[in-house]
Amino acid sequence: MYVNIKQLHFKYSNTKQETITDFNLTVNKGEIISILGRSGSGKSTILRLLTGLESPSKGQIYINGQIMVNDQIFIKPEDRGIGMVFQDYALFPHMTVEKNIMFGLNKGNRKSKKDRVNDLLELINLVGYEKRYPHELSGGQQQRVALARALAPLPSLILLDEPFSNLDAELQESIRTELKDILKKASTTTLLVTHDVAVAKALSDRIVTLDKGNIMNVYDV
Numbered sequence: 001m002y003v004n005i006k007q008l009h010f011k012y013s014n015t016k017q018e019t020i021t022d023f024n025l026t027v028n029k030g031e032i033i034s035i036l037g038r039s040g041s042g043k044s045t046i047l048r049l050l051t052g053l054e055s056p057s058k059g060q061i062y063i064n065g066q067i068m069v070n071d072q073i074f075i076k077p078e079d080r081g082i083g084m085v086f087q088d089y090a091l092f093p094h095m096t097v098e099k100n101i102m103f104g105l106n107k108g109n110r111k112s113k114k115d116r117v118n119d120l121l122e123l124i125n126l127v128g129y130e131k132r133y134p135h136e137l138s139g140g141q142q143q144r145v146a147l148a149r150a151l152a153p154l155p156s157l158i159l160l161d162e163p164f165s166n167l168d169a170e171l172q173e174s175i176r177t178e179l180k181d182i183l184k185k186a187s188t189t190t191l192l193v194t195h196d197v198a199v200a201k202a203l204s205d206r207i208v209t210l211d212k213g214n215i216m217n218v219y220d221v
């Protein structure tokens, strides 16, 4: 398995009870997994533990055979090779689409960076939009730019936090299919969190339902 989360436990310092209790999950390479749960079930906490913004009290996380965290080891967030797309996309408003995507690239010369940006623009169907600013794009286009920025450095894992919370309900349906196509074309391994069953069904290969920091059910879509 590509991502392996084993017996993960976590408690915020100001709470009595554990927020995450014995969470176990494996994800195969190229798979899209949804963690589905109500508000407060612990979805964001799991993302924070994966990215390294929080450290578990017990348990282990492996990505691509590499240990990210256990009792003795803690790999820093910037060294985990994880790409994150936030609910609000967090694009830089003063940077063009091209510059936003390029921001994720620190290796390589100008030409190779430009080639990578062009490939990503093609992937997200935004060729011709490179000189636009985020406020000149639709919500769905902004989301795709945020995804391209996260994909740019070829991360081992992409995390999506409530990918459609910012989008018009009417537009969501076509955008969901488009997003799934992009993720599959990029052959990336993806873990997304959502409270919306329809989003989980439309995007993922497998759904994990979460309640009070515990997996309730796992099923194939």
Ligand SMILES: Nc1ncnc2c1ncn2[C@@H]1O[C@H](COP(=O)(O)OP(=O)(O)OP(=O)(O)O)[C@@H](O)[C@H]1O
Pocket (backbone or CB within 6 Å): 012, 013, 014, 015, 019, 037, 038, 039, 040, 041, 042, 043, 044, 045, 046, 195
């Ligand atoms: N910094 C914190 N300190 C203490 N408790 C926290 C903190 N952040 C979250 N919690 C608590 O941990 C639990 C899980 O929160 P989390 O944000 O992971 O849930 P979620 O499923 O992502 O919810 P939502 O869908 O509303 O974003 C909740 O009970 C929440 O109140």
